[in-house]
Amino acid sequence: MVRYRRNLLPGGTFFFTVTLDDRRSSALVDHVHKLRGAFRMTRADRPFTIDAIVVLPDHLHVIMTLPDNDADFPGRWRRIKSSFTHQLAASGAPISRNHRGEFSLWQRRFWEHTIRDDADFERCADYIHYNPVKHGLVASPIDWPYSSLHRYVREGLLPLDWGGSGEIAGTFGERED
Template identity: 75%
Template sequence: MVRYRRNLLPGGTFFFTVAVENRQSSVLTDHIGALRAAFRAVREKKSFVVDAIVILPDHLHVIMTLPIDDCDFPDRWRQIKSQFTRSVAIAGGPISRNHRGEYALWQRRYWEHTIRDENDFERCANYIHFNPVKHGHVSSPSDWPYSSLHRYVRAGLLPTDWGGAGEIDGNFGERAD
């Protein structure tokens, strides 16, 4: 059995990729209100800051910072996924059940990366904001409505046309295979 080792760093800032089981699904954007409500509800119980986020139809990317004395991001993700799943199920959303009778909306695991420094943060935030273009949903990051890019633009951190007109190649340190 593979044992996953998480870097449980109190007060850490982490980059996450969380995906639904059916990668052809659009459940996240179809139920965006329920996803936002799940994030809000969990944040009220167990504080965290969403530094950057993009929500695509079948997966999402988040940079999250935890309180200085807390390292429990696994429980936060469990609660967010569970709350969203219940909301979608109640709304009659497209959720199947696995062989144990559990709802099978999310992939069981998620990818996590500990942000090391400001350059790493910027690279990950850029990756997040450019991701809708990478997946062919829009031609410019500012055209995607479910992104913290809009918050960055309002705060003056990025220009309105950031990532448009082909000036960014979309390679933010990924392997090219």
């Protein structure tokens, strides 16, 4: 079995891609309020900062910063995924199970990248905010409702028409379909 090496850096800032098992699903946007609840519940018990986020139908991208003395992002993702899954199941949403009887809503792993510097952070945040356009969901990033781009615009970090034209290059751990 392959052992994945995670960069468990206390207080680190990380870019994540987390994906549903069924890439045709729209469960994340269909139940975005439950996903927000899963993040809130996890943050209440295991603090972290969401620096940038976009929620798409079948996957999400997040830049997350951990507290100075804490490096356990795998535990946070386990908790977020589990909470969301159990909220969906409790609401009666159909969720398939694997051969062991476990819910199989999420892909078992996630992709992670340690943010190295301000330029790396900006590149990753730009990728996050442009991702709905890349996937053909909207014509302009500001049109996608499930994005921290709206906060960036409100705080004056980016203009309202940011990303209206042009393209952000690169991929960050997602499969090219």
